Amino acid sequence: MHNITPLSGLLGGALIGLAASALMLLTGRIAGISGIFGGMLQSGARDRAWRLAFVAGLIAAPLIAALAFSVPLPVPVMPASLILVAIAGLLVGFGSRMGGGCTSGHGVCGIARLSARSMVATVIFMAAAIATVAIVRHMIGG
Numbered sequence: 001m002h003n004i005t006p007l008s009g010l011l012g013g014a015l016i017g018l019a020a021s022a023l024m025l026l027t028g029r030i031a032g033i034s035g036i037f038g039g040m041l042q043s044g045a046r047d048r049a050w051r052l053a054f055v056a057g058l059i060a061a062p063l064i065a066a067l068a069f070s071v072p073l074p075v076p077v078m079p080a081s082l083i084l085v086a087i088a089g090l091l092v093g094f095g096s097r098m099g100g101g102c103t104s105g106h107g108v109c110g111i112a113r114l115s116a117r118s119m120v121a122t123v124i125f126m127a128a129a130i131a132t133v134a135i136v137r138h139m140i141g142g
Helices: 006-027 033-041 048-069 082-098 103-112 116-140
Strands: none
Touching: 006 103, 033 048, 033 082, 033 103, 103 116
């Protein structure tokens, strides 16, 4: 992930906004991945097909882009153990369900809709992230 530039960040952000807008305009749905993924796992969900297509698109898009533009896929680097990553993932999933959405749902779609609760949630997400990095990097030494 050393080739991220302001231009690639701007293009990526624009594409995320475009995709979230298209989903809202075409289906009336908010593009929050925790809600989409959580709804896909519920038994008896009638709208599982579009949720599955959305998640499949998230997985397929980088593969297609890598093939189309002949660029290598980024290799994730995890400086923590797999158990710690799994615990962190479960905590994020639990927290996003408790908070009524994740960073994408509140941060991208909620703020764009001028939702007060999304603005508060995003501020809390950012504050928690800053505190976590400060504790892990400067107090624990991770």
